[in-house]
Amino acid sequence: MAPTTRPPGRPRSSVDAEVFAATLRTVHQLGYTRATVDRIAAAAGIAKTTIYRRWPSKGALVTACLVDTFGPLPLVGHTREEDVAAAVRFGARRIAEPGVAAAFAGVFTDAIGDPGLREILSTQLQDPYRQVLTESLGLSEQRVLFFIDIVIGTLLHRMGMTGEPMVESDVDALIQMLQRELR
Amino acid sequence: MAPTTRPPGRPRSSVDAEVFAATLRTVHQLGYTRATVDRIAAAAGIAKTTIYRRWPSKGALVTACLVDTFGPLPLVGHTREEDVAAAVRFGARRIAEPGVAAAFAGVFTDAIGDPGLREILSTQLQDPYRQVLTESLGLSEQRVLFFIDIVIGTLLHRMGMTGEPMVESDVDALIQMLQRELR
């Protein structure tokens, strides 16, 4: 049926990309807590109310921002080893981008005690990778979730403790360890 | 020299244990953000001002609470394998305790953009384990920090995503993987 019947009224201005960029920039500069919606809106050059018309809460905005930043996982490998390496390097690159780790930590914090937000987090951010990896790596769902916990958890903990991304030699060690584990 | 010369004036009432317990209880029930200092104080049966006389900020209070909860790492193993297993199980038990994971996530969030708090976190919480493990496992400092990232990061990510502690079979898999990695 009508695939794109434009609804009546003034269309939404296409500023989502601007808002996401402004969100990461602000979170990077000030941290999650002090990255107020007011400041994010100002950085994006729009009004705060416009943000709340599109995302129901600050946590949902940041989660959407993370989903947008991570994007699809490019798995082109011919072997499981190649795919594991590609996935880990993908995660390491993304988490090293300014503001991503801080946004992650903030969303985790908000998600505790907010089941709705945790649902969004698990469904929109983790599930796509779980599906792709389950198919691509040929492992059980439990095994894939275990893999995701290790990759993302380890990289985030390093960022949280030191404020710096994991050095390349440690990323290499992480890849080798997981290649052996998933052999 | 005088080991315990009591300073003049009214001594501090010994309520630290009560406050720590109330902190974890409240964070467990309401999450880090809504666990206000007012509520924690009420749960501990003391005044909010008493808390601020002892800890400079909510983040510092929760960090001290985590330090108190984790406590010293009991390493009695005769082999590196035994010590690795003991350390992982120790972390898994602690992080599974109510409120601990939520407190961790909250402190990480606050620590970004608050270098003082990150310093406390790194120095008071991570350093003792780094020292003990470096000595006990006979590994380089870099290797031990890598080990800590994997253990704590993985366990926290599972708690943050699902709200439930990691199941025992996955903890066993984590142990085996790390034993192989650190062989």
Add this chain to the structure above:
DNA sequence: CGGTATCGATACTAATCGTAGCGAAACCGC
């Protein structure tokens, strides 16, 4: 009993989240 430092209680400032209401603007079909 005097000196000193803590305790409880109250009040306060400064931020912040999220909502409500308003007139102006953008786009559509006619």
Add this chain to the structure above:
DNA sequence: GCGGTTTCGCTACGATTAGTATCGATACCG
């Protein structure tokens, strides 16, 4: 061009929270 509909920017607002200031009461010491 014109009415209908929806989003936009803007301002204002209520509720909640971190952290500070203050004051009388209290506990311990010599």
